[in-house]
Amino acid sequence: MGLQPLSGQSYFQEFSFPVNRIVETPQLQVNGRQLVPGQDFVARSSSASGAGKAKVLPLDTLVFTDAGVAQKFFRRNFSKVALVYALQDQKRLAQLPPQYKQKLQEAKLHIILQPKNLLTTVARQQDTLPILEVLQSAWPQQAKKVHFSVTADLNPQHQAQNVASFINGSEHPDSVLVFTAHYDHLGSQGQDVYFPGANDNASGTTMLLELAQYYSRPENQPKYSMAFIAFAAEEAGLLGSLYYVQHPLFPLQRISFLLNLDLLGTGDEGLMVVNGQVHTQEFALLQRLNEQHQYLPQIKSRGKAANSDHYPFSEAGVPAFFFYTLGGTAAYHNPQDHAQQLPLTKFQEVFRLITDFAAARMHHETE
Template identity: 30%
Template structure:
């Protein structure tokens, strides 16, 4: 019996030695020259900042590059040609929308395209001959509802009107709008201050709400009461003449006017809604199949987003070398290390490059809705987002952030509590590689990158990052500032931790929430 135990011990030791040797060989594949070569293309001007809609279609070029590399490594496509189509919808302002004042006979008295939809339908909608009621600053609302009527609400308060404070208080405005909407109007027109000669508030909100909005096409947007910001001239024309709206507000402030006023003889026509376009968006997905007949049905996901910000208003390129070219090519290099393993891991490895992180983490959201391996079989997700920088004195601009970029030995390692053992495994390999993990990031960082969509399904996650630096989301985030030795260390750490997870037998898989 003793002899048998000795033999088993020797066999386990030999297996461990060969496994360690295989890991060491695979680690040698992770090379700074390769990282630099890949990043020099991914973060080049040629790709115009890897954002959808640029003339060069740089995001598609990046996707092609990732897919070609996966094919070269012999990885299995996780979707046709490695591309998981993401149904992405872009909605933007429709310049043909209008607000029109008509008389009792339906004759047009005034028509304007100057309007900002703060809330409302994406699909075009036309409204004709709708009766209107003014409610002043919304301080005295009737007990009855506004069924079938359009309500005009003055932007701001009596105080801001009196003191000429042209300021947008988002919380206050939303509270007033919710009170109005509880009375069930058909539409709310929020009218700017008649003394705001430069249209400060209108211009400000036009910039905020005039931007293109992106969402998954499958996401249902709830029907809600439209809220439209308009200029005072609309209210003037409803009341029958120039400056009558200001007179109404002044009389209200002076106590000479009831706030509620039903408009007589004139009504409103509106065309609202947005223009929508389905975009050619895609995740890139490649798979290394596991070696164990049963465990290969489970997977470990290695993920990064490969999109960035595109061009600035002057046509300068946001190269995004660190954000997130660094994570993108680090996953590429890890894929090569995995492909060179003599003994493949027990579980399958899914290499996932997601799109649309900068637009709202849309690619990772889509993947978790359409995973190539069921989420209940996904044992962990490793997300690499900005892993290529080392602290410089200029980075002290982030001194007030808990995520200021680390020195050469530091790394942020954010985990959730879905499987506490994962943090222990990470700590072990950090010690082996002389890295110092920072695990103190506030819980809010669980929702600030693509790992969020795995975290919300109770899947164990690790988010590796080197931190925020002075070039974050600036055109100065270029390849020349990347520390490739640091990237190599991050790749080695992630490879070793993910490999152990892929080979562990004692993982309690959490089923996703329903």
């Protein structure tokens, strides 16, 4: 596209962070029946390695309220059991007395039952024992024995890189409008479990590329400079954007506004603007543009939220919005977030809203 590197001769800003990877497809048999990895269960992202057979031990939830039941439950030998409990009991387990929490760590395996969807993430640490997350609907009521295997690898210095470029403004090169999107997702668990991340966040990355291509054309060269930054490691805790804010490639004070693009693959129910309730003047501009052109059925606003890469910038005093579309797919952080199920209902309309917003801001500031 002819964009210039934001950092000297390189488009890349390299950094590293610890990450726990599930390097082989996890396996789970219950009562001799094989469950399907990625569909019926996944390994927890922070799981340790482990393999073998175990006897199923359902958690007795009376341990939280009845001291006698708790004493009896935790008196047994945990070394050969797979402890099974519901997701909602996970926090309660962490509040048990230390001697009981120690017994929990002696189990051969933990199985956490997820009520609706398999949701996983990226872990920067490794648990002390293997943990599998299983859909409640796939778990047999009369489960007695399991056979399992998990192979995990904790890399203390996983190498990653932000990708950053810019277009010099024709009239006001020192003022910069920044577009961002994270291009990382959850990776894979061995050969057979893959998290495509179509909505989260190939959709936002695609919008970033569309905008970069649009403004790289000579007839669309902006009066103000524009930077396009694709962040790594958002899923590991906004690490790419946090690293950038701590090591900016140009002074953060030069950013006139930042638009972060994440989860843009739908839109039949409109658009949400995080920080819309913070930057009310800019949100009102979005509303006016949308009413004028009827791009989206509605634009909603919310306040501050640490839910994407705009947040480290906001905390550093940079005015920023985070856009995500509403409605459509429910696939999120699981293998079902693939391109074929993504409707892209209002993708073109969101693009036009963004370019209109950029033009209106530049026109207003020029005046």
